[in-house]
Amino acid sequence: MAALGSPLRTLRGLLRELRHASGRAGRPYRRTPAYQHVVAAFRAHRVTSEKLCRAQQELHFQAATYLCLLRSVREHTALHQEYHGKGERSPEEVAGLVGFRLPQQPGGKG
């Protein structure tokens, strides 16, 4: 099995990511289906009589994978916004970079 760490840590991270992921502040993030599903799943798998419960570990792996997905999508979007999100410069700006100005042609080109 993968080295996953503590389930509590995964759960906390997942709930934090879900809080970031709720786009509109209309509904509180605690009422979203994702939050409730995650919390219910963790609660359901909490009590087990076996020492090494396979279903518990499978759920933990799934939760860790989903946490990785949410976290990396958020970081990727932030990086994209910061470095690649500005689009192109307009022709006027490009001309201005080298000190030129575009001609004013009242009748249109040509």
Next chain:
Amino acid sequence: MWRGCRRLLQGRSSPARLPRLPLVAGGSGPVGPGGGRTYAPPAERKRFYQNVSISQGEGGFEINLDHRKLKTPQAKLFTVPSEALAIAVATEWDSQKDTIKFYTMHLTTLCNTALDNPTQRNKMQLIRAAVKFLETDTVCYRVEEPAALAELQKKEWDPVVAWAEKRYNVAIGSSTSILGPNIPASTKETFVSHLASYNMWALQGIEYVITQLKSLILSMGLIDRHITVEKAVLLSRLEEEYQIQRWGSVEWAHDYDLCELRARAAAGTLFVHLCSESSTVKHKLLQD
């Protein structure tokens, strides 16, 4: 022509002459010093819905954006077999802020691919494409120099190969030649028959993960829950990480690629697990 365009952009022309621009990007960037506008990438869709919810139909679970049902690019109804997957897709749609960024919605893309099957491949073709990757598997290709990198590859990749060989009872090996390792046919047959036990949706996911990580062995390690997504991505990018440790990391390239690869691998793995599981809850009475 420029004057006409600038008038349009500054919104001073009459409505009759103004063409309809329904899908203008939300934040199109700051206005430049000369009054010229920075061009934003063309037409991103704005978020046109308030609520995202899930409902259960005959074929499975459906996503509702306000009152409209979500459809695939080929206009089929978007149904998924698993409720957890539907919730995850709904969360993806819900997490879009002002504009819809399709490139961040990996689970939705995977579901659309599974539903539409745009490349029209059947199950056997998918399996063959996946197993073909074994001949050019990343963890089987070793370098001879620099020695530190060769050592790192041996230290990190050998355990994974050994695990795969033990788990599937096959012989894989590694090679430093340009032709790659010589994979015996029995190994390929074993993997073909193992992959045939997954359903069509899970196979789309598996093939996606293999294509992203460039390695069949690492993907099987993920599917079998032997390694985490972060570890699998690290192993897949081992040479790059080695160079980063030596020369430093460039955030807008290295971190960007790392986050994107992690997102795609995590989405693919989650997709496979959610499509191929069936969970039952057994309630035991507490004995007191």
